[in-house]
Amino acid sequence: MATKARVQAPDSDTGNPIRDSALGLVPETLQHYLPLNTAIWEAGPLTAAEIELARLRNARHVGCVFCKAVRYDIAIEAGLSEDKVQMINDEFLSSSLTPREKLILAFTDQYLHQPSVPDDDLMQQLQAEFTEHELLHLSLVVAYFNGFSRCAVALGGMPDELPRMEISVPK
């Protein structure tokens, strides 16, 4: 992984980690990224803890060190414990996560590893557990965080590791 940044972030210090990152170099897209990021967390039917499960599963797959280290405070407030975070590994099916939480990770894996219509068994479980709006929200959550984390990795400047850090959703 490239530990040296491939672009110079803008010379700004707004306190918003998205605006102050390399994404801030492209104001034409930044004006859409910022409200989308807020909406992903606040405008859909899934809880912040459920969103964080999918986000962290994706971060692990993409290998985004920053994304893996971050914990969003609203997800913790919504009940996502560090014990649960530790279960977001490849043995999650045999973990003590709830069936709903396991389905969130299975859906995320379907998007990441084999983007295609799920098999009948998984589809029936998803449709029994989630509403249409919840499944749509989950789809957009995974798509958003996958694109965002791959962007962070591709732009370089990623350290080998970072300590766990709790942050708020940038506004």
Next chain:
Amino acid sequence: MAWITAGNDRETIMRSLPGIGDHFAQLYQSFWELPHIPAGILELCRLRLAQLHNSHTDWELEQYPLDPEKKANLRQWSKHAAFTDAERACLALTEVHAMDAQAITDEQADAVKAHFGEVGLVALIQALGVFDGMIRLGLLWGLSAPEGEG
């Protein structure tokens, strides 16, 4: 029709979750109007992603008009005379980004920057993430039949 909700196309389905889907659509649309990187090159990269994902629907979609010779020879972009050095630099980065963003080399990034600067590189990488996401969503929802050309 998609299994996830009523609707036959991505736009209709995304509009059924207002407040998020509309922001997603606006971000996607913004890439086609950027001053930092030509829309024609972004379209080549989007179509290359459609090929790599074997998404017939995304291959058939025309987001921006292209020279038909380039579309017909996109699989041979690295050797075919129709492609410019700038297009090759962006397509090379596209292919690696599609497989593993961690595998992008400094040389590949520098090649894009040589044509479009740092802002162009950021714009391209952002676009690839969103284009890839749109294609994956279509496949996941059952909107893109993986058949034929693509």
